[in-house]
Amino acid sequence: MTESSDAYLKVETKTVPASPPDPLLSIQGLKTYFYTDKGVLPAVDDVSLTAYKGRVLGIVGESGCGKSMTALSILRLIPSPPGRIVGGRIMFDGRNILDLSVNEMCHLRGNEISMIFQEPMTSLNPVYTVGRQVMEVSMLHRRMNRTQAREEAVRMFKLVGIPEAEKRIDVYPHQLSGGLRQRVMIAMVLSCRPKLLIADEPTTALDVTVQAQILKLMRDLQREIDSAIILITHDLGVVAEMCDEVLVMYAGRVVEQAQVFDLFDNPRHPYTEGLLKSIPKLHQDDAAPLYSIKGMVPSLLGLDGGCRFHPRCEAATELCVRREPEFTEVSPGHQVRCWKYRERGESL
Amino acid sequence: MGVNLDSTQEPRLASGPALKDTAALESENFLREFSKSFCRNKMAVAGAVTILVITSIAILAPFVAPHDPYQVNLANQFAPPSPTYLLGTDMFGRDVLSRIIYGARISLLIGLVPTFISLAIGTFLGLVSGYYGGKTDYLIMRLADIVLAFPSLLLAMVVMYTLGATLLNIFIALSAVRWARMARVVRAETMSLKEKEFVEGARAVGVSNSTIIIRHIFPNCVPSLLVLFTLQIPDAILSEATLSFLGVGAQPPASSWGLMVSAGKEFLMPAPAIAIAPGVAILIVVLAFNFLGDGIRDAIDPYMKQ
Amino acid sequence: MYIRFFLAKHSSLMSGKIRPLPLIPRTSRPKAGNRMAKYIIRRVIGAVPILIGVSLIIFILLNIVPGDPIALMMKEHISPDVVARVRAQMHLDDPAYIRYFRFLWGAVQGDFGESYKLKRPVTELIFNAFPNTLLLAVAAAAFSWIVGIPAGIISVVKKYSALDYSCMGFSLLGVSVPVFWSALILQHTFAVKLGWLPVSGFRGPLYLVLPTVVLGWSSAGSIARLTRSSLLEVMGQDYIRTARSKGLKELAVLSNHALKNSLLPVVTVMAIQVASLLSGAVITESIFGIAGVGRIVVYAIQSRDMPLLQGSVMFATFLVVLGNIVADILYSFLDPRIKYE
Numbered sequence: 003m004t005e006s007s008d009a010y011l012k013v014e015t016k017t018v019p020a021s022p023p024d025p026l027l028s029i030q031g032l033k034t035y036f037y038t039d040k041g042v043l044p045a046v047d048d049v050s051l052t053a054y055k056g057r058v059l060g061i062v063g064e065s066g067c068g069k070s071m072t073a074l075s076i077l078r079l080i081p082s083p084p085g086r087i088v089g090g091r092i093m094f095d096g097r098n099i100l101d102l103s104v105n106e107m108c109h110l111r112g113n114e115i116s117m118i119f120q121e122p123m124t125s126l127n128p129v130y131t132v133g134r135q136v137m138e139v140s141m142l143h144r145r146m147n148r149t150q151a152r153e154e155a156v157r158m159f160k161l162v163g164i165p166e167a168e169k170r171i172d173v174y175p176h177q178l179s180g181g182l183r184q185r186v187m188i189a190m191v192l193s194c195r196p197k198l199l200i201a202d203e204p205t206t207a208l209d210v211t212v213q214a215q216i217l218k219l220m221r222d223l224q225r226e227i228d229s230a231i232i233l234i235t236h237d238l239g240v241v242a243e244m245c246d247e248v249l250v251m252y253a254g255r256v257v258e259q260a261q262v263f264d265l266f267d268n269p270r271h272p273y274t275e276g277l278l279k280s281i282p283k284l285h286q287d288d289a290a291p292l293y294s295i296k297g298m299v300p301s302l303l304g305l306d307g308g309c310r311f312h313p314r315c316e317a318a319t320e321l322c323v324r325r326e327p328e329f330t331e332v333s334p335g336h337q338v339r340c341w342k343y344r345e346r347g348e349s350l
Numbered sequence: 351m352g353v354n355l356d357s358t359q360e361p362r363l364a365s366g367p368a369l370k371d372t373a374a375l376e377s378e379n380f381l382r383e384f385s386k387s388f389c390r391n392k393m394a395v396a397g398a399v400t401i402l403v404i405t406s407i408a409i410l411a412p413f414v415a416p417h418d419p420y421q422v423n424l425a426n427q428f429a430p431p432s433p434t435y436l437l438g439t440d441m442f443g444r445d446v447l448s449r450i451i452y453g454a455r456i457s458l459l460i461g462l463v464p465t466f467i468s469l470a471i472g473t474f475l476g477l478v479s480g481y482y483g484g485k486t487d488y489l490i491m492r493l494a495d496i497v498l499a500f501p502s503l504l505l506a507m508v509v510m511y512t513l514g515a516t517l518l519n520i521f522i523a524l525s526a527v528r529w530a531r532m533a534r535v536v537r538a539e540t541m542s543l544k545e546k547e548f549v550e551g552a553r554a555v556g557v558s559n560s561t562i563i564i565r566h567i568f569p570n571c572v573p574s575l576l577v578l579f580t581l582q583i584p585d586a587i588l589s590e591a592t593l594s595f596l597g598v599g600a601q602p603p604a605s606s607w608g609l610m611v612s613a614g615k616e617f618l619m620p621a622p623a624i625a626i627a628p629g630v631a632i633l634i635v636v637l638a639f640n641f642l643g644d645g646i647r648d649a650i651d652p653y654m655k656q
Numbered sequence: 657m658y659i660r661f662f663l664a665k666h667s668s669l670m671s672g673k674i675r676p677l678p679l680i681p682r683t684s685r686p687k688a689g690n691r692m693a694k695y696i697i698r699r700v701i702g703a704v705p706i707l708i709g710v711s712l713i714i715f716i717l718l719n720i721v722p723g724d725p726i727a728l729m730m731k732e733h734i735s736p737d738v739v740a741r742v743r744a745q746m747h748l749d750d751p752a753y754i755r756y757f758r759f760l761w762g763a764v765q766g767d768f769g770e771s772y773k774l775k776r777p778v779t780e781l782i783f784n785a786f787p788n789t790l791l792l793a794v795a796a797a798a799f800s801w802i803v804g805i806p807a808g809i810i811s812v813v814k815k816y817s818a819l820d821y822s823c824m825g826f827s828l829l830g831v832s833v834p835v836f837w838s839a840l841i842l843q844h845t846f847a848v849k850l851g852w853l854p855v856s857g858f859r860g861p862l863y864l865v866l867p868t869v870v871l872g873w874s875s876a877g878s879i880a881r882l883t884r885s886s887l888l889e890v891m892g893q894d895y896i897r898t899a900r901s902k903g904l905k906e907l908a909v910l911s912n913h914a915l916k917n918s919l920l921p922v923v924t925v926m927a928i929q930v931a932s933l934l935s936g937a938v939i940t941e942s943i944f945g946i947a948g949v950g951r952i953v954v955y956a957i958q959s960r961d962m963p964l965l966q967g968s969v970m971f972a973t974f975l976v977v978l979g980n981i982v983a984d985i986l987y988s989f990l991d992p993r994i995k996y997e
Contacts, residue, residue, distance in 0.1 A: 039390075077901055079897060079900055079901060104905075104906075105905075108903045108904070108905050109903065110903070111900070111901050111902060111903035112901060112902035112903035112904075113903055116901070116902075117901045119894060119897070119898060119901075121894060124893065124894040124895065125894045125895055125897070125898045126895055126898065127895040127898075127899070127913050127917070128895070128917070128992070128993055129916050129917055129920075129990075129991065129992055129993075130913075130916075138902060138904075138912075139902050139903075142902065142903060142904065143903060174992045174993070176992075176993050187898075190902070492705060492706070492709065493709070495706050495709075496706050496709035496710055496713065497713075498931075499706055499707075499710050499973050499976050499977050499980075500710065500931075500969075500972075500973050500976070501931040501932065501934040501935040501972055501973075501976060502931070502935060503935035503936075503938060504934065504935065504938070504953060504969050504972055504973075507938075507953065507957060508714065508717050508718065508965070508969055509717060511717075511718070511957050511960075511965065512717045512718065512720065584832060588834050591834050591836070592834065592835070592836060592939060595834075595836045595939070596938070596939070596942070596954060596957075597957075597958065598957060608834070608836070611834075611836060611837055611840065612836075615840050618840070618844050618848070622844075625837075625840060626837075626841065629833075629834060629837030629840075629841070632834050632837065633829075633832055633833055633834070633837075636832040636833075636834075637828065637829075637832045640828060640831065640832055
């Protein structure tokens with residue numbers, strides 16, 4: 003049984019509603035493949051998830067595990083010559099996003115579903131003022147004129163905590179610090195009160211202190227706007243602090259899915275266990291070596307038919323090498339993709 | 351705050367096979383990747399093949415050309431194309447095709463040699479300028495600015511005017527004019543490479559400046575130098591042709607293509623081939639080098655982006 | 657323009673010595689306008705050493721030619737004392753550096769001496785010829801932008817289509833074809849054989865068509881290629897992805913976000929354009945019989961008219977340096993990263 007990580011990680015207690023509200027976004031069996039000269043990369047392979055209003059869903063995983071591609075697939079922003087969404091459904095508000103026309107997609111983006119990206123410096127156009135880029139959204143979707151949009155932009159800037167909002171409207175991105183730029187991104191994204199906000203590693207490029215501020219900002223804003231948030235990160239600390247529910251991805255697949263407390267208290271998948279064990283503890287023995295998961299993330303090209311984690315798994319069996327496991331529910335709301343739990347949802 | 355899941359671990363070497371020297375492995379890999387992406391670009395391959403063919407023709411000119419390019423035969427002026435004279439004859443009765451074949455020698459020579467010389471000069475000055483900075487850099491860059499302030503053709507013309515119109519002087523003229531651009535590029539690369547960690551590391555270990563330049567910085571400049579070199583060659587060929595056309599380049603009876611066009615321009619009515627064919631030849635060679643250069647650049651690009 | 661040339665050189669010479677590139681300390685947070693003015697002044701002052709270096713090179717190259725200029729100038733045989741007298745009059749026996757400074761001083765005041773063959777002041781000849789070259793160059797430059805930039809954009813928007821390939825083919829040809837050859841071919845086809853356009857001369861707008869196309873074609877080609885690669889690179893940037901995620905239609909993404917960023921590098925090409933247009937003008941003017949600066953250069957070389965050559969090359973270089981400065985200023989104006997550093 004793995005150690006509990008509570009002693010190290012500060013976990014805020016949240017009130018989780020007794021019965022979950024209606025799902026806002028439901029992804030079923032999403033497959034996004036990349037067709038390159040070297041072969042087909044199944045970047046997102048049969049991923050399913052559900053996001054609820056007012057709740058934060060976290061997607062965790064290493065670089066290249068497909069979490070960003072999943073997010074981009076929701077907005078259909080996959081770079082199309084190599085990549086393509088080849089299967090699955092994305093149900094939003096009763097409609098399948100993958101069936102929508104380009105115009106309907108444009109109506110959805112920035113308006114009902116918005117996204118903020120990892121690198122605020124490169125994500126903002128360097129030749130336009132930040133104000134103009136924020137105003138663009140409200141002028142496009144809420145049909146405001148310049149004056150109204152400008153007032154709205156100032157209001158949003160104040161809301162996200164940008165000091166001297168009136169002046170900052172007319173500056174260029176390179177004149178702001180990283181934390182302020184990310185706040186601008188958040189202001190841009192929230193102008194239209196989206197129902198779903200996707201945040202792709204929003205704090206990875208920022209200093210630790212700024213990270214905490216931005217996360218708090220996002221929590222406060224969510225409470226106000228009551229949108230659903232999908233938070234993508236590789237930082238388990240962020241997950242512990244922000245998320246209600248967590249998805250763990252590995253090599254394009256979801257390997258574990260649970261409520262946040264359940265995941266940290268009872269990690270089931272060997273990969274999740276390994277991740278939690280890798281966190282250095284304060285009370286750890288100084289002489290003991292730091293634990294790390296052996297091996298490397300596999301290239302998506304040379305996948306054999308078995309479980310994708312088996313080369314690195316300490317509990318791998320012959321079955322693991324031969325066949326890829328299906329999902330098993332080990333407890334209510336907690337699913338694992340591992341042969342250890344195949345039949346009765348109990349450890350073997 | 352939390353823990354980083356980005357795995358940057360090296361594979362455990364205990365059980366694996368012994369790895370080759372990383373540098374050798376990398377350059378092998380690079381060559382293979384590069385040739386693969388290069389060969390996928392059909393136009394680039396076509397360009398490379400064309401250049402090979404033309405170079406062979408130029409080298410083997412005495413065997414390939416059907417006639418002596420200097421053989422004057424006034425009785426046979428302006429003969430139309432025929433099986434003996436595939437492109438007809440010019441105003442002195444000389445076979446146009448043979449003159450074009452021999453002209454390839456001049457063009458290729460002028461394309462390659464001055465470009466190489468200016469590459470050498472420019473690389474040296476650029477490395478020194480970029481690495482040492484300070485006064486040396488300032489002086490060299492001012493000099494480059496001065497040279498670049500001239501329209502290149504005018505400067506070449508003035509140099510030819512001063513030195514006289516011989517083949518050697520064309521080399522000098524073209525090299526003198528074109529080193530500056532190379533120097534600029536090399537300097538920019540050197541300056542950015544200078545700041546990289548591996549240079550600091552080498553310096554910390556005590557490697558001398560010249561060794562750093564030669565063994566660390568210069569090899570990293572090679573990809574862009576290769577592209578620059580290949581793309582400057584057509585420029586040189588066009589410059590020589592233009593200089594010869596204006597009369598300050600190769601002199602008669604040499605069969606420089608530019609000279610042929612100039613001589614033939616009076617006779618476009620009776621024998622258009624005299625002026626047109628050499629131009630087509632120039633066009634083909636220049637296009638081939640442009641395709642080649644573009645192909646090299648496109649194949650090198652993803653590697654450089656890593 | 658003559659006055660500006662005068663002022664630019666004068667200020668530095670009058671102060672007694674030639675100043676190296678001055679390092680103006682950065683004051684904290686001046687307004688954008690002040691900063692621009694300082695930048696312009698810095699650039700102009702920085703151009704002075706370059707022009708001086710240019711004059712030095714020209715002087716050295718053209719004045720070490722062996723051969724007695726007097727004998728070249730005069731046609732009949734003359735007695736040695738006449739030769740000596742004319743030499744003294746033209747100060748041809750003074751040491752080199754004195755001749756150089758005389759040349760430089762004259763250049764600053766716009767006096768390049770008198771043409772050996774045409775017996776008129778060089779400056780006058782150049783000023784008469786310059787408007788023609790200017791007209792041709794401006795027309796060719798405009799042609800290259802009007803044709804080149806849309807070609808580059810189309811080839812990106814309609815990537816891999818026939819339109820893409822033909823635009824890029826046209827551009828590649830423009831860059832590869834020797835100007836003198838295309839001039840001859842076009843002249844022969846459209847003027848001589850088809851008679852649609854006049855063969856040579858410069859007596860009306862129709863005379864401008866062929867020379868403009870010939871001269872502008874290669875510029876258009878390189879601008880198209882540059883626009884294409886710049887736009888492709890911009891379209892792969894993160895902020896384009898952000899723009900799309902905001903719900904902008906693809907056309908709006910292109911015109912509002914991509915274009916301004918991708919055209920910035922194209923502006924810098926304008927600086928190189930001046931030089932290459934002047935080079936190309938030399939040939940174009942010769943073939944189409946336009947009495948411009950390029951033609952003067954060719955004539956000066958063929959008739960070994962040293963003052964004329966000196967003056968016209970000096971003038972051409974000045975134009976290039978001027979064009980560089982203008983392009984630099986324009987670029988810094990357009991890129992907010994430089995404007996508001």
